[in-house]
Amino acid sequence: xxxxxxxxxxxxxxxxxxxxxxxxxxxxxxxxxxxxxxxxxxxxxxxxxxxxxxxxxxxxxxxxxxxxxxxxxxxxxxxxxxxxxxxxxxxxxxxxxxxxxxxxxxxxxxxxxxxxxxxxxxxxxxxxxxxxxxxxxxxxxxxxxxxxxxxxxxxxxxxxxxxxxxxxxxxxxxxxxxxxxxxxxxxxxxxxxxxxxxxxxxxxxxxxxxxxxxxxxxxxxxxxxxxxxxxxxxxxxxxxxxxxxxxxxxxxxxxxxxxxxxxxxxxxxxxxxxxxxxxxxxxxxxxxxxxxxxxxxxxxxxxxxxxxxxxxxxxxxxxxxxxxxxxxxxxxxxxxxxxxxxxxxxxxxxxxxxxxxxxxxxxxxxxxxxxxxxxxxxxxxxxxxxxxxxxxxxxxxxxxxxxxxxxxxxxxxxxxxxxxxxxxxxxxxxxxxxxxxxxxxxxxxxxxxxxxxxxxxxxxxxxxxxxxxxxxxxxxxxxxxxxxxx
Numbered sequence: 001x002x003x004x005x006x007x008x009x010x011x012x013x014x015x016x017x018x019x020x021x022x023x024x025x026x027x028x029x030x031x032x033x034x035x036x037x038x039x040x041x042x043x044x045x046x047x048x049x050x051x052x053x054x055x056x057x058x059x060x061x062x063x064x065x066x067x068x069x070x071x072x073x074x075x076x077x078x079x080x081x082x083x084x085x086x087x088x089x090x091x092x093x094x095x096x097x098x099x100x101x102x103x104x105x106x107x108x109x110x111x112x113x114x115x116x117x118x119x120x121x122x123x124x125x126x127x128x129x130x131x132x133x134x135x136x137x138x139x140x141x142x143x144x145x146x147x148x149x150x151x152x153x154x155x156x157x158x159x160x161x162x163x164x165x166x167x168x169x170x171x172x173x174x175x176x177x178x179x180x181x182x183x184x185x186x187x188x189x190x191x192x193x194x195x196x197x198x199x200x201x202x203x204x205x206x207x208x209x210x211x212x213x214x215x216x217x218x219x220x221x222x223x224x225x226x227x228x229x230x231x232x233x234x235x236x237x238x239x240x241x242x243x244x245x246x247x248x249x250x251x252x253x254x255x256x257x258x259x260x261x262x263x264x265x266x267x268x269x270x271x272x273x274x275x276x277x278x279x280x281x282x283x284x285x286x287x288x289x290x291x292x293x294x295x296x297x298x299x300x301x302x303x304x305x306x307x308x309x310x311x312x313x314x315x316x317x318x319x320x321x322x323x324x325x326x327x328x329x330x331x332x333x334x335x336x337x338x339x340x341x342x343x344x345x346x347x348x349x350x351x352x353x354x355x356x357x358x359x360x361x362x363x364x365x366x367x368x369x370x371x372x373x374x375x376x377x378x379x380x381x382x383x384x385x386x387x388x389x390x391x392x393x394x395x396x397x398x399x400x401x402x403x404x405x406x407x408x409x410x411x412x413x414x415x416x417x418x419x420x421x422x423x424x425x426x427x428x429x430x431x432x433x434x435x436x437x438x439x440x441x442x443x444x445x446x447x448x449x450x451x452x453x454x455x456x457x458x459x460x461x462x463x464x465x466x467x468x469x470x471x472x473x474x475x476x477x478x479x480x481x482x483x484x485x486x
Contacts, residue, residue, distance in 0.1 A: 016414045019477030020119050023406050027399065030111060033126050036103040041126040044097040044104065045133035048143055051093075051164035055146055058088055059190065061171040062136055063178055063244045069131035070114075070123070070357045074169045075247060077193035080150060084158070085197055089147040089251050090167045092134050094125070094356040094363045096143040100381035104129075112396025114358040115403050118411055123358075130357045138172045145366045147251055155200030160254045162366075162373045178240040198243025201250055210347035211299045212249075213323075214242055215316050216307040236307035248354045249346065255369050256349035260341060262372035266330040266365055266389055267351050270344045273322040280429070281318060283464025284442075287427030290315045298322075314447050318429065326397075328361065328390035332383060361393050409480045412448045416474040416481055423486055426469050428452075428461045436460035441469055441483055450481035458485065 024031060033041070060074035076088040098104050108124055115122040123130050136142050146165035152158050173191075181187035182195050205212060217235045252268070259265025278298060285292040285301070288311040292301050302319065305312040323345060329336055343350040353369060356362035367382040377383075426441035429449070437454035439461045452469055454461065461467065469483035 016410065016476055017119050019410050019414075020117055020407065022477055023403075023410065024117065024122070027402065027406075029115065029122050029399075029403075030107075031122055033107065034103070037107045038126055038128070040099075040102055040104045041097075041128050044099070045128045048093075048096040048133065050096070050143055051166055053146075053163055053165040055088075055090075055144075055165040056141065056168040058090075058167065060088065060090055060136070060167055060169045061173055061191070062138070062169055063173045063175065063194070063240070066174040066176070069127075069135060069137070071136040071169075071172070072355045072357045072362075073248065074136045074144070074167065075194075077190045077197060079189075079193070083153045085151040085155070085193065087147070087149040087151065087197065087247065087250070089149065089247060089354075090136060090142075090144040090165070090169075091147065091251075091354055091362075091366060092136055092357050093143040093145050093164060093366075094129075094134055095367060096164075097129055097134050098363070108360050108363075109392060112360050112392055113400060115400055117403060117407050124360065125357060134357060136167070136169050138169045141166055141168050143167075145370065147254070149250065149254055151197065151200075155197060155204055157250065157254050160258060160373070162255075162258075162369050164370065175238050175240045175244070178244075179238045182240065194240070194243050194247070198239075198246045201246035202242065205246070205249075205347070206299070206303065208347040209297075209299055211302050211345045212242060212245065213302065213316060213319055213345075214307055215320060216313045236313070249350070251354055252350045252352060253346065253348050255353045255365060256341070256351040258369050258372045259351060259365075260335045260349060262368075263335050264332045264372070264378060264383065264386075265335075265351065265368050266328055266361060266386055267336070267341055267349055268326065268343055269329045269341065270323065270326040270346075272344045273325075277322055280464075281315075281322070284318050284427065284429050285315060287429075287464050287466060288312075288315050288442075310445065310447065314442060314444075317447070317449075318442070328393050330386040330390055332386055359393075360396070361389055364389060408449075410476045412450065412481050413474045413476040413479065415446055416448060416471055417476060418474075420471050420474055423468055423470050424483070426452075426467050426483070428463050428465060428467050431461045431463045437485075439463070441467060443469075448481060450483050452483040452485060454485045461485070 058076045060076045062071045062074045064071055072092050074090040078086045080086050111124050114124045144165055144167045145162055146167060148161045149157050150159040181191060214237045256267055282292060290311060305316060307313050307316060341349045351365050352359055353362050353365040356366060364382050364385055368378045371378040425444045428439055429442050430440035432438045437458040437460060439452055441452045442449045468486040470486050472484050473479040473482035
């Protein structure tokens with residue numbers, strides 16, 4: 001699910017990078033791998049457990065952000081005789097390198113997931129695996145979990161299969177290159193089908209009431225010759241990113257159905273958002289000038305937004321609040337009730353299984369699915385881990401949320417440093433129940449969220465309405481952004 005993405009482009013050693021390093025130290029994150037872990041990773045990289053099935057004839061390709069080296073997924077798309085489509089989706093087989101109970105396995109359980117900061121990341125696996133031997137890099141033979149999903153002409157999955165296979169990606173593509181090829185009609189059919197299938201899956205998502213939040217990335221850049229300091233700039237996601245996400249989402253849904261049929265698995269679940277959350281978003285939409293008629297469903301509003309517009313981008317950031325409460329539901333022997341198995345944003349059962357280089361749970365989900373597809377029992381090491389995985393993943397998510405939350409505070413303080421005393425136009429997104437003169441505001445420009453504190457005896461803040469505020473604090477690493485009503 002989307003997070004608030006931020007990226008720093010300034011030079012190493014600058015104040016913001018120093019503050020981000022201090023944040024990682026304060027969180028006591030394991031940035032360096034212990035020698036025993038690195039030694040095991042080196043050995044595993046040289047001698048992975050290779051599958052018998054050879055699928056290197058499939059001309060797979062990857063689509064990722066430019067510069068990415070931890071490539072979890074590769075695909076090949078084709079038309080089926082008689083109509084419909086066939087999706088081959090290869091997922092990096094981390095279990096081919098990690099021995100259960102070994103030092104590498106223990107370290108993965110300690111880290112749980114890759115943590116992303118605006119300037120760098122703290123990886124789940126050593127680079128010799130995550131960015132090399134286990135990554136689906138082009139022109140390299142790799143062990144993978146190869147999904148084959150047959151779709152009817154409307155894009156519905158009608159048959160699912162998964163098996164271990166040796167694969168070889170032919171091309172490493174990025175989103176901009178894919179978008180250019182599709183838009184210029186120069187893309188060969190396997191790549192052109194990414195758009196065709198992606199659009200069909202988006203239509204099916206609309207029909208079932210699902211929601212994909214295409215949250216824009218915020219990039220912080222040094223002003224340099226423009227007067228020093230920092231500026232926040234939005235980068236709207238490309239349509240190709242949404243089409244690519246639909247392939248992963250479809251696979252996660254197919255995997256969840258497979259788990260539910262066999263009675264063993266671990267689902268990614270999310271309860272429906274409370275009415276109060278939707279009411280709060282309506283206030284914010286009104287303040288931001290986002291059109292939301294009373295009779296329009298929330299999902300339809302989301303699809304009408306254009307992330308290239310600043311007010312729509314800001315609203316999409318606020319919409320991520322409806323994704324709070326997501327967790328994992330493990331089961332073995334008896335599937336959960338339908339109401340307990342659904343992810344509200346997906347509007348269907350769903351599981352994480354397509355990013356094992358970056359999330360611990362995906363390695364186990366893949367192993368359970370392999371067994372289910374073969375009509376066999378999952379291996380003991382995978383089955384025995386299921387009960388503990390929800391708690392482990394929740395702990396990892398808390399660290400990720402802390403990293404995101406505090407990184408945002410640093411970036412926003414950096415973007416406003418030196419502007420203390422200036423007045424900004426904002427809208428009120430939250431009011432404290434016990435002190436209604438204090439709350440949270442979202443600036444119109446730049447897109448910064450911060451606390452606003454009025455005097456104890458001041459009038460209540462106008463929730464969902466405009467408010468002029470004065471910046472009172474902004475110092476990255478020392479003082480978060482704070483405002484006062486004008």
